Amino acid sequence: MTHPLARPAAALASGLVFGFGLSLSGMLNPARVQSFLDVFGAWDPSLAFVLGGAVLVAFVGVQAMKRMKRPAFDDRFQLPANRRIDARLLLGSALFGLGWGLGGFCPGPAVASLSLGLPKIMIFVLAMLTGMILHDRVVRKR
Template sequence: MNGAFFRLAATLVSGLVFGFGLSLSGMLDPARVRAFLDIAGNWNPSLAFVLGGAVSVSALGVLLTRRLKRPLFDESFHLPDNQVIDRRLIVGSAIFGIGWGLVGLCPGPALASLSLGLPATMLFVAAMVAGMLIHDRLVARRSSRMGGGAGAETRLSQPH
């Protein structure tokens, strides 16, 4: 068996664990997410434990990757080359946060929720994909006019 098989298997297992975790934690329930975000109203703090767990696992993952020369199933880490906090990042983050607060779904839980077959989730995912395609077309057009590769990802080895 070659490396591509193991990469695919690791991706599948990671996605299944992530989706199961989202389901188990209640992140697939938009009403529960909106209740967590409603700190001035009928606040439900239960998702704070989910957030704390996610940050803890992510922090351990970052610490582990700093000790590795390369990932287990790839030649190098894939890190974005742009580390500038600019207007585009702030506006995009605000749009993401507003959408998450209004709808109660973000991309991961939305994709996991497709398995429930709810029309509202299907509409959300279709609108999300359309928005991504429109954004990519606009950024690609703007980038080609400016002669650069906005948002490009480079293959970097992570420093030790």
Template sequence: MSTSRHLVPLAALASGLVFGVGLSLSGMLDPVRVRGFLDVTGAWDPSLMFVLGGAVVVSAIGYQIARRLARPAFDSAFHIPTGKRIDRKLVLGSILFGVGWGLGGFCPGPAVASLSLGLAPVALFVATMLLGMLAHARLFPDPASPTPPRPG
């Protein structure tokens, strides 16, 4: 096993820790604050716009760097989405994601990071989110994904 292969888990851990700390510092782990941001007709809390703006800036810089590199450090190629079609599946998924975010006050990243708080409602949210992901994968398999071998 090459030396860079040993670094993959460490790089993933470091990325996850930086992401989690950033979510915590920004207030994204507080569902009340997130719902306040989404409540544009009531007591709107615009503070999370700075978080979203910062994420866009970091992402834009990352894409510019990626365009100049031959390949990432720990993979043979960059896996950048190429789809540009806006179809029914995308629109319905976006609506479902938005409704879930509004009702729960979490999106997947902050929900997983919030597990560190040890709160039962967060664990319930993450469990039902995972069940929804599994149900979707079973009901609507992605034809582009490789099918794992079945035992037997």
């Protein structure tokens, strides 16, 4: 049996490492992200190394997960059941990319950037959360 605080402590540690990595890599700077996405203009390819590192870490994590009987803090792994590429996935991916390109943030860096206290970031996160809530209330009910 695990300690009752083990799960929240592991989540906090993971979040701190993730946030530190985002800050260290420059992912909290929307201008840097937008210049990475501007492949036909002043393209900055440096974030490709960040993305490549993230893919490598995820690959190692998935390989380790495949060898485990169950996760450390749950009864079973919570994996997606749907493996199809459908219209909802494509539309969601397009909306995510559009928001990332226009705002220079995706959800993780946006939340981590709240620590900067800038009103522009707070508005972005509020809009993002509003979209998530609307999705849960409207789309998921269908």
